[in-house]
Amino acid sequence: MRSILALSTLSLAAISVAAPAGKRSDADNGFPLDNGFPNPSADQLRIIQQQAFGTLPNGSPPARISTDGLTNIKLIALNELFEVKFFEELIYNVTNKVSGYDLGYSHEFVKDSLKAILAQEELHALNVLGALKHFGVDPIRPCKYNFPVTNFQQAIALAATFTDLVLGTLQDVNQIFAKNGDDGLVRAVSSVIGNEGEQEGFFHVLQDKRPSTLPFLTTGVRDFAFTAIQSFTIPGSCSNINSIPLKTFKPLTVVSTNIKPETQNLKFSFNAADAGTTDWNTLSVVFINQQNVPVVKSLQSPTEAGGVLTFDAAFPFEENEMNGLTIAAVTRGSGPFTSAQDVALATIFAPGLIEI
């Protein structure tokens, strides 16, 4: 928190007039929010735009979209709904100084910044929900969420991790738009990538890290994000998630914690019965980092206990400067894989999210 304490003196002028976070709704999944989101009235939308310090794009989306492009928009909607709920809950915790969320001196600056982020995420969501409507598709509906955090530092570490994953996934989204002739959507998504990058820099400073991580941010593919988002939802609570034709992988746990920036072995685990084999030599651990060709390693010292397979894999940090986000996957076979997409096609367990 050292850096933000210094920053907070700069920020006193920036404190805004955002409304206090409302009471926690016990009903169902907590939607709609007090401001009507995801279906705000015109007046409510005007207030969200003021809180976001900007507006929804006011031109119209393209007349047509490819099928794969539509999947992009559905995934973005699912993700933005999740982010909205996360930041709404985080602001509630900070506003009410829930135990673990009293930030002391920098409290107002952080709360003010988070409120802008929440309103900006609400507009990201409304923009894609509006696009779905424009293309005659049912809106993606919110889920009921469960965030594995109980204090501010954990919450910011989680926000930094899922934002990094989004920053990789939106690269995939733009690539897919480009391939399918959906060029009319690339500009707006690119503008969102920049916004999410600004957020990521803030989350880094809050963790006493440098704001910018890597020259070329880690890429991802949609299926990794689709799987990761579901790990924060209550099973069965996403009423139309099955309208998103993406793949859900089996979970991969990164057992190692406080991973240092050095070459080392990392420990992972997965549910052995989900592997479809017990010949562990036929599987590989693959690391996706930056814009580099995926790194393939073998499963070392596999040990099964209580149905869980635990193993090590060499993590070649120094050779590859593996800072920022690394996405780990366990694949059938050892490739070689030329791209993250290639990895996803062979993946059984993923994504293991490693942040350095």
Ligand SMILES: *[C@@H]1O[C@H](CO)[C@@H](O)[C@H](O)[C@H]1NC(C)=O
């Ligand atoms: C808010 O605080 C509650 C109570 O500690 C916790 O269960 C929840 O995960 C927190 N949410 C966020 C987003 O920090």
